[in-house]
Amino acid sequence: MTVKIGLIGAGGIAQSHINALKKVEQAKIVTVFDLNTEGAQKTAAALGARVTESADALLNPEEIDAVFICVPQFARGDLEEIAAKRGIHVFVEKPLGLELESVGRKEQAIREGGILTSVGYVLRYYDTVQQAKQYLQDKTVHLIQAFRIGGSHPAPWWKQQHMSNGNLGDAVTHQVDMIRYLVGEYKEVTAQFGRNTIKTQNPEATIPDAGAVTFSMESGAVGTITESCISTYHSGSEIKIIGPNFFLQLTGNGKTLTIIDDQQNITITSKQDPVYEQDKAFVEAVAAGSGEAILCGYADGMRTLAFTLAAYKAAEERDTVTI
């Protein structure tokens, strides 16, 4: 069975899905929409696809089985709800939104519509991350230390807190998500954010330039997430997960895994393309009518969003916030 796909958004992240979907045998992109009409036409032409006149028109269940929603979090309107009501399966990029109310409403519509969903927490699809999850299944974790430090997304909207939710909300959300995926649910969070440099370097920006987050997990483990989006001479990411008798570390956004315990000392760098693995899993799920191979559905992705929002709230209210 061929899965007919509509693509909403034709920017950078959409292109990475196009490249991945080309290698997925069952996938065929048939329609494209982007507010940038020129971009949509160029993309569609290269794919032998058709441009629709609106996002709403693209969500036509007679034409497509599934939609890839690749516009930023501030620009999605009620697309997920419409798709759910029309029985179109939804792949949507992370993060799921900017507040929980609309995202919760969408989640309900999705449940009611009975559609399959996949959220772009793509790092879950690395074989290294899968191996980490398998390893941690029966381990007691007491400490987690994570960071993601680097530069900014170049788009102006990204530096507006109300459009992107900042670095923690948009980029570090991958680390926030991986911790949940590997160690279980968060319980409480406190946080401090700073604007020491960005306030003079880029006065129009409203996002923080640095974030320091402390959390506890339902299991009793505690940890930190440290992030910056204006670091020129240090960049990278890491999650350390520590128990009394083991050390597990993921670096390079999950690409490289180290496990040390009394039986082994091993470091593996993945050779996989997680975007391909993610998109293939979703397309095959749609073809098979079963979501088992999808590693992050909408309700799951919503819990990751909830943590980010709680961290910002904790900082604003100078309080400990329960997720």
Place this chain on the structure above:
Amino acid sequence: MTVKIGLIGAGGIAQSHINALKKVEQAKIVTVFDLNTEGAQKTAAALGARVTESADALLNPEEIDAVFICVPQFARGDLEEIAAKRGIHVFVEKPLGLELESVGRKEQAIREGGILTSVGYVLRYYDTVQQAKQYLQDKTVHLIQAFRIGGSHPAPWWKQQHMSNGNLGDAVTHQVDMIRYLVGEYKEVTAQFGRNTIKTQNPEATIPDAGAVTFSMESGAVGTITESCISTYHSGSEIKIIGPNFFLQLTGNGKTLTIIDDQQNITITSKQDPVYEQDKAFVEAVAAGSGEAILCGYADGMRTLAFTLAAYKAAEERDTVTI
């Protein structure tokens, strides 16, 4: 001038001072006291020193110019006050105590006594740490990420929170102090501590096994400190200090410094013995009657203690605590 020194405490940390003081020309240990009489006698004999019958008797200004207080934080009574009143200069190990009331009283007595003091925040004496301080003088920091992860002090008292103040209070206090020393004063703190493993591994222990601390600085920078005292397969320490145009990192408890900016990319591992540098600075200060070369005096060390206490309070009260 020879500086006559009395030594209170003859355990592990005292031995490291003895080794260092042997190389300091002006230093001469003349008296020793330890509740463990045998240990005191053995130590004194090796030094050609005399054992006193009490700590109070050791604090004899006719016999000594300075005292090295090398007993743990729970066992110091009012030794610093007595020394201050008798005009004996004081070197005292970190941390300065377990609460601020008695430490504040001691600090006042020291000021009134006009004595010189040096607190064992020994890592400040690394040339690498000095170079870091020099470098950071005119830099704008927005993010700090620190960790110290490893094993426990073997002594049973160390695992009792009311005797040691835990890993954050006793060992990680070095990192807490270095951040202040390099970047300026802390402003606010929140924290979470866990006992996921220690509660079953060592039921009599009352300390946490993991700590996650978030802070802001008076300058506006934010940061995290992550710590564990029961990690078998990962140990080490690191302080990253990040600005928009530089990266500075101290690892190995300050021994190794990396600085990267547009002018340089350099890593230096110190060849110095910071205990020697610290003890020499104190002894020479006593001989010269001037404390300029001492890098951490009592009032300074007290501010480091204040941060640790605030972190524990923040965790207990689930609140943001101002230092």
Place this chain on the structure above:
Amino acid sequence: MTVKIGLIGAGGIAQSHINALKKVEQAKIVTVFDLNTEGAQKTAAALGARVTESADALLNPEEIDAVFICVPQFARGDLEEIAAKRGIHVFVEKPLGLELESVGRKEQAIREGGILTSVGYVLRYYDTVQQAKQYLQDKTVHLIQAFRIGGSHPAPWWKQQHMSNGNLGDAVTHQVDMIRYLVGEYKEVTAQFGRNTIKTQNPEATIPDAGAVTFSMESGAVGTITESCISTYHSGSEIKIIGPNFFLQLTGNGKTLTIIDDQQNITITSKQDPVYEQDKAFVEAVAAGSGEAILCGYADGMRTLAFTLAAYKAAEERDTVTI
């Protein structure tokens, strides 16, 4: 079946075998001989074993099934031949000797005696080295780069070329052997040795302080071995094995293996004790009457010696020597 073992030599390397054999269920050391009678007695007492009056007396087939020859290469006389003639199985330390004539004669006696032999090329027993061998089975290698750089064995005899065959002959022999084990037989060798520093630092020494060896393999691959025994600030060992589509590296004397190719990028540090694995394999082989699990027999070890001797000859004669 219990394998009764006689131990010739009670020095450092013998102690490491004693520690390993304690964990081998079927092994029992029953007799010990060392020219240093006191050392022999102390060792025997700790083992509940008996001291013999000579090495010859120890080689008593009514008392022992196997002998561990743990005296240096200059001190073995014709022990292996005697053991072979008396039907006693032989474990002997590397290197097998200082020239090929006597070693060849011993090898013939061993073949005629039909005994099992194991030579102490212990690094072959690392699981990492086994994995490297497995990986390389069907690979085309074009380049090998090996080094072993560090300090000297403390014994005075070791610095006499005619007693130890120098660093290349005694320590770096492990690397020489691993290359053969992993990539096949050597074909030709050239070499240069220096005495730039040792000649003034230790005028009585006759060994080189540095060696630079170039070789070709029967397969057509070429490579280098670089070694020093007087390096204070750099030490370690490495073997890089390179083909057009893979990179394989062993560091830490074989303990850590890295393999990179289009399918994988993995680094494994062994948790095994190769001395234990080696001694267990030999003892079990003796018990079972089958040498299959022994990874280096006498004839095999002799080929490793042949390479070292050829390298020294090449340097002396300023020639390319065929192995």
Place this chain on the structure above:
Amino acid sequence: MTVKIGLIGAGGIAQSHINALKKVEQAKIVTVFDLNTEGAQKTAAALGARVTESADALLNPEEIDAVFICVPQFARGDLEEIAAKRGIHVFVEKPLGLELESVGRKEQAIREGGILTSVGYVLRYYDTVQQAKQYLQDKTVHLIQAFRIGGSHPAPWWKQQHMSNGNLGDAVTHQVDMIRYLVGEYKEVTAQFGRNTIKTQNPEATIPDAGAVTFSMESGAVGTITESCISTYHSGSEIKIIGPNFFLQLTGNGKTLTIIDDQQNITITSKQDPVYEQDKAFVEAVAAGSGEAILCGYADGMRTLAFTLAAYKAAEERDTVTI
């Protein structure tokens, strides 16, 4: 004074000189020649320079003060001699040629012409390499270990031994040169070269795919150079220089320097552009009429070539060759 420059060759290496010379205040490229007329015109147009009809015509002392000869070693004819005779100062890329006869003749012409020359052993101009040279001035070296492993130059001529002199002659010549520059002159060399993979991978190629070189220095030090030009999963370069009391290492073609001794343990990565430093030194030397700041003149570069040729000869004749 403005130094008027003619540029022979407009390929990749010429472009890197153009970029560097743009930043050198006194430099002005006035004429360009390349057999590829189109390339020459495009390059000249971008520079506001003129294309000459031949290399000979470019060597016009009324138009230029200096020439940059940026054509490969097989394509230089007698350009250096002509320039020398006409009093035009010469910058010429490494390596200087393919055999010593013509290069020696050119060297004589240069001496007789009294012109300034600079050879493109550009790595000498790194501040890190300068610091290494300074450090080694009074040190006794006993061992040198160098490698350069990676891929091939893409040009077909490069894989023809008679046109490029292979990887050792063309790329690894930088490492061969740095060793001379830092530790002094070579004395003897032996070598083995292999073609295990290239003979099937690229049957038309006549260069080796791997080289293993052993050498001694006039000082008595010995060492190895190991190289490959068909390694996909390992690439890099390193020179280790070892004495009894120090370790010095250059990696990244000289960009990163490590020095460890009893006083220091330091790693520095250069921020300099050595092409710029090299070209600036030459242009300023021409302007000033004094070659002091030039780090590699023609006669010096010829000695580096001599080593490469000796290595190939040693391999071919299976002999030890004196440089």
